[in-house]
Amino acid sequence: MRRRLGRRLGRSRSDRDLGTLVLLAVEEVVANVVEHGYRERPGQPISIWVRRIPRGRLEVSVWDRAPEAAFPRTGASLQCLAASRSERGRGQAMVRLLAESVTHRSRETGGNILTLVFDPKRLEERAQEHLREAA
Secondary structure, eight states: HHHHHHHSSOOSSHHHOHHHHHHHHHHHHHHIIIIIIIISSSOEEEEEEEEEEETEEEEEEEESSOOOOOSSOOOOOHOOOOOOOSSOHHHHHHHHHHSSSSEEETTTTSEEEEEEEEEEHHHHHHHHHHHHHHH
């Protein structure tokens, strides 16, 4: 996964920083699929598709064959994450904070497709926005 992402990104510092955040979000999505979707059926496949899309953005789609998952349509705030005393349930909120957009759809053949879009030009802006919100 890291090599594929590395090939899609450039060598600049901003691309490496974007890659780190993308990996953090994608690893969280994959961990959720393994823990919740494949708990009763370990060893099932997970596919990850990475591509550049217009305006310098990066799109990552995670495909699985797990039962249909409900990914909340609303975003979470950094304040919500900070207020949570539980070590559980933070993954989806973190993914929403890192990604510009998150969409979920069910596969016709069973399973899920979760698509994350990352915009390197907006990353710094989003980080500052969430820090102000948490203050």
